[in-house]
Amino acid sequence: MKRGFTIRQKILLGFFALIFIFGGYGLYNIFILNQNSAIIQNIQKVVDPSFDAIKDFKLLVERSQRLTIGWIYTPQTKEEKDQLKAIQDIEYPKLKENLQNLMKNWSDTSQIAKIDSVFKDFEGFIQLQKKDVMEKILSVQDQEGEMILNMTILVEDRINPQAKNIIGKLDKIEQYKRQEKEKAQNNLLNSSRNLTIQIIVLIVIVIVIGVAVAFTLTANIVQPITYINKVISQLSKGELPEDKRTRFRRDEIGEIASSVDNLIRGLRSTSEFADAIGQGLFRKEFQPLSDKDVLGNALIRMRDNLEKVAEQDSIRNWKAEGVSKFADLLRQYSENLDELADQIISNLVKKLGANQGGLFIVTKEGEEEYLRLAACYAWDKKKYLEQKVYRGDGLTGQAWQEQASIYLTEVPNNYVTITSGLGHTNPRSILIVPLKANEQVFGVVEIASITEIEPYKREFVEQIAESIASTIFTVQNRQETERLLNESRNFAEQMKAQEELLRQNVEALQLAQEEMERNNLLTMERETILQSTHMVFRLSRKFTVNEVNELASNLLYYAPEELIGMNIAEIFSKESVFEEMKITISRNEFWSGITTVKAKGGDEVLVKITAGSLGTGMGNINKYIIFMDNINEIRLLQN
Incomplete structure (x- = not known):
């Protein structure tokens, strides 16, 4: 027990207590008076100026609205236009600065937000004035016709509603400031009344305390002495x-x-x-x-x-039980990887007393490696269904890349959400452990909890991680072996079918080759006959000669190189016949007729012409072909 006062000191303390009470009350009165002074000062320097500034703001909005409508409908003098510009460039910025200085002393942040909203609305109103009124109506001529009709719509649909909205907001703020002023005045009056009541109460309290102190100081000291004697007697026994x-x-x-x-x-x-x-x-x-x-x-x-x-015994037993349980799970569900993942993550979350968990397995597609969510427990699986976690991406990818565990107690907002009957909340801690065996990561376990995960539980997860990784590796190898075996069987069947198809194709190809050789022989024979009995011209798209046979060169007395590059129209005696042929074969149709062509010496040779298109095959520079039969001798015999 802390040493108290002597009886003499208690007597002195009683009197000093009364002095202290009176002194304390005096200080309290000074505090109340200072508080009242602060209320008065706040009314004079903040409430009243704010109230007046808001009223000025309303008048400024009304003047701005009136001058804007006047700008639209009536011829404006330079002075009136300058008034509107002064509102925008001088009066409003000054009023805004004044209000912002006053707002620093406002206690209600909602009113600050409302006045900021009014500033934003009025500045939008100013931009509307400048862009849609002041920049479009520059003279009296602009106040006519369709322009004035558009401006009327603008006034009704935007200017008046916006001004009315701003004034309405200012009315509410003004009403709030009026109530704030009345409240401050009422507080001042109530404080004065309370001070009077407290003086009366203090007098009564001082009287009561004085009487109580007198009786207390005169009380006897027999009771504690009797108690001490009784207790010491019992302790001695x-x-x-x-x-x-x-x-x-x-x-x-x-x-x-x-x-x-x-x-x-x-x-x-x-x-x-x-x-x-x-x-x-x-x-x-x-x-x-x-x-x-x-x-x-x-x-x-x-x-x-x-x-x-x-505690150490309990932790050892807890770990031993967990290792044994997970060893059984790894043996029991080693046939199916997805079922194994489900059992691992659900039992691990329950074992740790956590809330959510996910098990990611390294998956390889071609040269691309990524983590896929193989199983989860109370996890937002949709978050991972349509995305792949690559090495180094996020916390999970970072743990994979660094092959090291990550434990966070300051979880970023919206990283993952834990859902319970009471709603949604962020986890208190996140544990991410790579499933590593032989310095190779086969997966990642991620655990979320609304409480911190104890160190021994984190050690347990890291302890069983290698066993889980080894089992995943074994199951993946088994599944890969089964897949390769099935692929091998399917490949063998496909190869057998392809061999049969190839044999059939070879036989068909041999038959086709024999048929093609026969056709080529016939084609060569026909070509030889044509070359020896007809003049043959092969032409380009522009009807210039690309190829000509020897018979044509001999009958027309041209050297082959003279005909190559010549436009075929030059040897036609009649241009109309050439144009008719040209139009017909340009439409991929055949044309035939009898006409005369000019030899090199100027002699005319009567020929029968058959012409057509060769098509547009790859690498084919010849577009058209013309066959000419010399019927000049036949005509002479007929004559």
Whole structure:
């Protein structure tokens, strides 16, 4: 028990207490007066100027609206136009600056947000004035016809509604400021009334305290002495007296009685604590009598050591049980990778006492490697269904890349959300452990919890991670082997079918080759006959000669190189016949007719012409072909 006052000091303390009460009340009155002064100052420097500035703002909006409508409908003098510009460029910025300075002392942030909204609306209104009115109506001539009709629509649909909206918002703010002013004045009046009442109450309290102090100081000291005598007698017999929670005065005698009482409580608490330790209840609260309490501190050290040993045993048993359970799971579900992943993550989340979890497995498609969500427990699976986690992407990809565990207690917002019956919340901790075996990562486990994950639980996850990775590797190898075996079987069947198809194709190809050789022979024979009996011209798209046979060169007395590059129209005697032929064969139709062509010496040769298109095959430079039969001798015989 802390040493109190002597009886003499208590008497002096009573009088000093009265002095202190009066002094304290005087300070309190000064505080109230300063508070009232602050209220008055706030009304004068903030509330009233803000109220007046908002009224000025309303008048400014109304003037701006009136001048804008006047700009549209009536001829404006330079002075009136300057007034509108002054509102936009001088008066409004000055008013805004004044209000912003006053807003620094506003206590209601919602009103600040509202006035900021009004600033934004009015600045939009100014932009509307400049862009749609002031820049379009520059003279009296602009106030006619379709322009004035458009401006009327603008006034009705935008200018008047926007101005009305701004004024309406300012009315509400003005009303709030009026109420704020009235409230401040009422607070000032109430404070003055309360001060009067408090003076009366203080007088009554001082009287009561004075009487109580007088009776207290004159009370006898027999009770604590009697108590001390009784307790010491029981302690001498080895008994612990009943704790009646007796209160003692904090004077010399009261201090002795209180120390004895504390000794009794300390002995009783020490006895109960020793019994609890014997029963294995290590969480029982115990407070030593002091830092030098030999018995109490020794019991605490014993309790801590026993508790640490018990906790270590519990952790070892917990880990051993978990390792055994997961070993059974890895053996039991080693046939199907997805089923294995489901069992691992659901049992792991439950074992850790976490809330959510996901198991990612390294998947390879060609040269591309990524993590896919193979299984999850209470996880937002949609987040991962349409995306792949690549090496280094996010926390999961980072753990994969660095092959090291990641433990976070400061989880970014919206990283993952835990859903419960009470709603949605962010996890308190995130544990990401790579599933690594032989320095190769086969997957990643991610655990989310609304509480922190203890170190021994994190060690447990890292301990079983290698076993899980080895099992995943084994299952993947088995599945890959089965897949390759099936592919091998399918490939063998396909090869057998392809061999049969190839044999059939070879036979068909041999038949086709024999037929093609026969056709080529016939074609060569026909070509030889044509070359020996007809003049043959092969032409380009522009009807210039690309190829000519020897018979044509001989009958027309041209050297072959003279005909090559010549436009075929030059040897036609009649241009109309050439044009008719040209139009016909340009439409991919055949043309035939009898006409005369000119030889090199100018002689005309009567010929029968058959012409057509060759098509547009790849690499074919010849577009048209012309066959000419010399019927000049036949005509001579007929004559």
